[in-house]
Amino acid sequence: MRAAILTRLRPGATQGAMRWSRLLLAAPVLLGSAGCVQVAAPDKPIEINLNINIRQEVVVRLQQDVKELIDKNPGVF
């Protein structure tokens, strides 16, 4: 649309307008990549916190429920 108007105004402007419209077309692509969050794989392994903070009485209280949980879900445990 813009190219057509420019052409009517000044025949020699076609090329410049084409270039301009190409830039307009490319803009979203450029913006898109600029907004993209870069996710890099960590170079160190993820450390797992195995520091268990639990009292034995809690374990005793939960034990029976946990046994049932394990028995009822053989695929998961």
Added chain:
Amino acid sequence: MNRRLKLILSAAIAVAATTAGAGASYAMLQGDAAAALRSGGQAGEQADGYLGVVGSGSADVRSQVDAVNIKRRAYYTDLAAKRGAKIEEVAATTACELFRTKVAPGQYYRLPDGVWRQRDSAPIPLPGYCG
């Protein structure tokens, strides 16, 4: 379904799964994903109540371990809410029980010291809180 048909069916499924290189997915369909991962030596039981990948592990193994752990987390959350306990407490208690009953000799486990060990014929030396 009679016994013979069952046998033929399971054999067919096993062959299909093996040829597709998807023995582990087959195990998943059979509902013993955690046991299969443990006995294959690709994963082991951790003191935090979740399965862990032993070594670097393939993408397939990692995704299977994740899938199991997501389910575990849901069960722990549920039980913790029911009993007024912390999720971590339910998870750690479960780990004690899994160390006791599910990790067979030759399979891997990881105590709070973070080191992967292979169980021998003796029972796993349980952390003090396991009772």
